[in-house]
Structure formats: structure tokens, C-alpha cells
Amino acid sequence: MPSQLMRNRWFITLWLGQTVSAFGNPFTFIATSWYVYAITGSKLALGGIMLANAIPLVCMRIFAGTFVERWDQRHTMLVTDWMRAACLALVLFLLSTESAQEPLLRYQTHPSKRDNLLK
Secondary structure (H helix, E strand, C coil), X not given: CHHHHHCCHHHHHHHHHHHHHHHHHHHHHHHHHHHHHHHHXXXXXXXXXXHHHHHHHHXXXXXXXXXXXXXXXXXXXXXXXXXXXXXXXXXXXXXXXXXXXXXXXXXXXXXXXXXXXXX
16 A cells, blocks of 8 residues: 555655645744744743744634535645745745834834844
8 A cells, every 4th residue: 555655646746745844834933933032032022923823723723623524625735735825925025025023123122122123
């Protein structure tokens, strides 16, 4: 059975894609947390990022299983992966245009540090 799967091109593509994604998720979380702490210097903002990451996971995992079992698994996986890619692209766009930095800097504890970062 395993040798048959390893000869299936679609299975290998899916497996490699999910493996890359599984390794990328923790790096995204670490990079986002590091960025927020580097910009704000605030442990509260860092905790907010961690909370913002945990709440959707907990809320969605409770209810998602019921619906996912009824839906087409291939379609569900494609839609959720594209939604995740769109969210990451939005974050990248906001960071590249510095639109996300100003709200983060409002939580800065030292106004002098905020002024230096905005220059």
C-alpha cells in the first residue's frame, strides 16, 4: 500500500505541500510575535498577538469538525488553504505599506521610543 501511494503524483504533491505548510506555520507565528515585540516593546501587545492566534483556533476547532465531515474534503482543504494564503498576503501588504505599524505603535509604553521608530 505505501509504495502505491509514493507513485501517485497527486499524493506526493499534496504531502509535500502540507509538509511545507506545517513547517511554515510556526515560523509565521514566531515572526509575527517577534515583529510586534520589536516594534512595541510591549509584553501586553505580545500577549495580544498570542491571544489573537489562539482564539480563532479554539473557536473554530470546536465547531468545524461537524461541518467538515459533511463537505467535500478536497474543496474544503483548497478553500481553507487559499483563505490562509490571502490572510498572510494581507499581513504582508499591510506591513510593506507600514499601515500595520501605526496601530501597533499606539500600544507603545514609551512615547520617545515611538517617535524614534516613526522617523
